[in-house]
Amino acid sequence: MEYFIQQLINGVTLGSIYGLIAIGYTMVYGIIGMINFAHGDIFMISAFIALIGLLILFGAGISWLPFLLLAVLILSMFLTAAWGWVVERIAYRPLRGSFRLAPLISAIGMSLFLQNFVQIAQGARIKPLPPVVSGGFILMDSGDFTVNLSYLQIVIVVLTLVLMTGFSLLISKTALGRQQRACEQDRTMAALVGINVDRTISLTFVIGAALASVAGLMFLLYYGVIDFFIGFLAGIKAFTAAVLGGIGSLPGAMLGGLLIGLIETFWSAYFTIEYKDVAAFSILVLVLIFRPTGLLGQPEIEKV
Amino acid sequence: MAEMLIITGLETFYGKIQALRGVDLHINKGEIVTLIGANGAGKSTLLMSICGRVKARSGAIVLEGLDITKAQTHEIIQMGVSQSPEGRRIFPRMTVMENLQLGATTNQMAYFDEDVAKVFDLFPRLNERKNQRGGTLSGGEQQMLAIGRALMSRPKLLLMDEPSLGIAPILVRQIFKAIGRISKEEHVTIFLVEQNAFHALKLADRGYVMVNGAISMTGTGSELLARPEVRAAYLEGGAH
Ligand SMILES: Nc1ncnc2c1ncn2[C@@H]1O[C@H](COP(=O)(O)OP(=O)(O)OP(=O)(O)O)[C@@H](O)[C@H]1O
Ligand SMILES: [Mg+2]
Numbered sequence: 001m002e003y004f005i006q007q008l009i010n011g012v013t014l015g016s017i018y019g020l021i022a023i024g025y026t027m028v029y030g031i032i033g034m035i036n037f038a039h040g041d042i043f044m045i046s047a048f049i050a051l052i053g054l055l056i057l058f059g060a061g062i063s064w065l066p067f068l069l070l071a072v073l074i075l076s077m078f079l080t081a082a083w084g085w086v087v088e089r090i091a092y093r094p095l096r097g098s099f100r101l102a103p104l105i106s107a108i109g110m111s112l113f114l115q116n117f118v119q120i121a122q123g124a125r126i127k128p129l130p131p132v133v134s135g136g137f138i139l140m141d142s143g144d145f146t147v148n149l150s151y152l153q154i155v156i157v158v159l160t161l162v163l164m165t166g167f168s169l170l171i172s173k174t175a176l177g178r179q180q181r182a183c184e185q186d187r188t189m190a191a192l193v194g195i196n197v198d199r200t201i202s203l204t205f206v207i208g209a210a211l212a213s214v215a216g217l218m219f220l221l222y223y224g225v226i227d228f229f230i231g232f233l234a235g236i237k238a239f240t241a242a243v244l245g246g247i248g249s250l251p252g253a254m255l256g257g258l259l260i261g262l263i264e265t266f267w268s269a270y271f272t273i274e275y276k277d278v279a280a281f282s283i284l285v286l287v288l289i290f291r292p293t294g295l296l297g298q299p300e301i302e303k304v
Numbered sequence: 305m306a307e308m309l310i311i312t313g314l315e316t317f318y319g320k321i322q323a324l325r326g327v328d329l330h331i332n333k334g335e336i337v338t339l340i341g342a343n344g345a346g347k348s349t350l351l352m353s354i355c356g357r358v359k360a361r362s363g364a365i366v367l368e369g370l371d372i373t374k375a376q377t378h379e380i381i382q383m384g385v386s387q388s389p390e391g392r393r394i395f396p397r398m399t400v401m402e403n404l405q406l407g408a409t410t411n412q413m414a415y416f417d418e419d420v421a422k423v424f425d426l427f428p429r430l431n432e433r434k435n436q437r438g439g440t441l442s443g444g445e446q447q448m449l450a451i452g453r454a455l456m457s458r459p460k461l462l463l464m465d466e467p468s469l470g471i472a473p474i475l476v477r478q479i480f481k482a483i484g485r486i487s488k489e490e491h492v493t494i495f496l497v498e499q500n501a502f503h504a505l506k507l508a509d510r511g512y513v514m515v516n517g518a519i520s521m522t523g524t525g526s527e528l529l530a531r532p533e534v535r536a537a538y539l540e541g542g543a544h
Contacts, residue, residue, distance in 0.1 A: 175405070181395070181398065182395055185396060185397055186393055189393040191357065191378055193381065193407055194381035194382055194410035
């Protein structure tokens with residue numbers, strides 16, 4: 001029982017990270033119908049930005065934790081959002097209106113470019129970070145197994161909840177969110193009511209990248225090591241999460257992220273850790289066989 | 305008389321296919337002008353060209369003295385053009401209210417309550433359906449919403465693409481009545497594309513006939529209605 005609860009805590013933490021990345025995939029897919037393969041690498045870049053930011057602040061002698069984390073979070077959000085914007089501008093926008101596969105190929109190219117760029121600029125070796133947020137609660141102690149809930153896990157889950165709630169409100173209640181949804185549903189009509197469609201698409205990339213950057217910082221703090229390749233696997237998992245939840249659906253991305261985190265954690269805990277990546281993908285295949293639109297995705301209901 | 309819109313020598317292509325072959329027309333402020341023509345003549349293409357959604361290869365589109373031929377769609381809408389498009393294009397997964405809010409994008413909903421009241425007065429049905437999703441409305445209700453949404457930006461020039469298409473005759477009459485009211489009460493200049501030539505020419509101050517991507521005839525509504533060529537081509541069996 002204790003073991004199960006511990007895995008649940010770990011799974012929800014990991015699921016939060018996947019969920020935040022998955023939102024970026026699902027939003028971009030929703031608005032331009034493209035899988036942004038470079039999104040995982042944007043996440044990776046954000047982890048590097050956070051690492052460099054933390055090291056600089058440590059070097060400057062700043063050690064008050066709340067300030068440190070907040071400063072790095074904000075810095076990383078802005079810089080990563082800028083990366084997201086630039087990627088859309090140079091790799092996707094010029095190809096809009098060209099054949100359907102063109103932006104996809106461009107996205108794969110952009111993904112490779114970002115990986116190689118970081119590999120060259122930062123070196124290929126794993127970058128460690130000493131624990132920044134340590135400590136936690138012992139929730140249960142049965143003698144031979146203790147259930148730990150670390151402060152970091154609390155921070156990750158709470159921050160994710162806050163961001164996802166805020167973001168859902170932004171999309172469902174504000175003029176900006178309405179314009180974003182209008183572009184998703186009918187881009188020509190969106191332009192005809194006076195929406196600047198290109199700017200809205202840019203903004204989608206910026207928001208997706210900003211959310212991924214929060215995941216990047218969490219990943220860095222949680223695992224304590226990063227390298228230029230982390231974006232690949234995390235990206236694929238988050239993409240799987242988005243498809244599992246129903247690509248294009250925001251609640252779907254959040255749910256999918258949570259599920260993938262849980263599946264992966266429980267699989268490693270009860271079966272074998274070697275096949276943990278296969279587990280998530282197998283579940284995806286199963287779900288798609290029975291529900292091709294994903295768990296919360298809806299088939300198009302457009303009336304002709 | 306002051307001109308709202310002047311189009312000269314407009315040519316538009318879809319790839320290699322030429323859709324507009326030198327269109328010339330003008331619309332005066334406060335007028336209702338109608339454009340009739342057979343399927344595939346290029347009517348919708350003309351409206352989309354005015355809105356900058358299809359780019360002209362040559363020719364000019366001038367709105368109140370400003371050349372908008374190369375402007376982007378959202379800039380043209382900001383300048384006071386609005387379109388109720390072919391097929392209505394209601395945002396299907398948004399409510400009637402949200403569709404109307406989107407119509408008011410260019411004025412940041414500054415006059416929202418006042419304008420919604422006017423739209424509901426014009427089309428009381430929309431008021432009853434205001435929290436219903438656009439995709440679940442009937443064709444006639446969608447058409448009312450498309451017109452209402454187009455009015456929310458307080459346009460100077462309202463473009464309407466076949467508002468009577470696929471709608472029951474009783475609703476068609478209601479929609480034409482509404483178009484007349486919009487022109488009179490809101491002083492909006494209206495450019496109306498119609499297959500329903502009889503109703504349109506009766507309502508309009510002037511009309512143009514488009515054949516094969518160019519204007520072939522023009523005159524006042526009653527002049528065109530009296531022309532035998534028009535009657536033969538566009539009114540056979542349609543005059544009721
Ligand atoms: N997106 C497009 N791509 C290629 N050709 C197009 C496109 N849209 C329209 N056309 C062609 O341009 C010509 C004019 O079409 P348009 O839709 O403007 O006609 P229309 O007068 O509005 O017809 P209808 O009365 O059927 O609505 C047609 O021959 C049509 O096939
Ligand atoms: Mg048409």
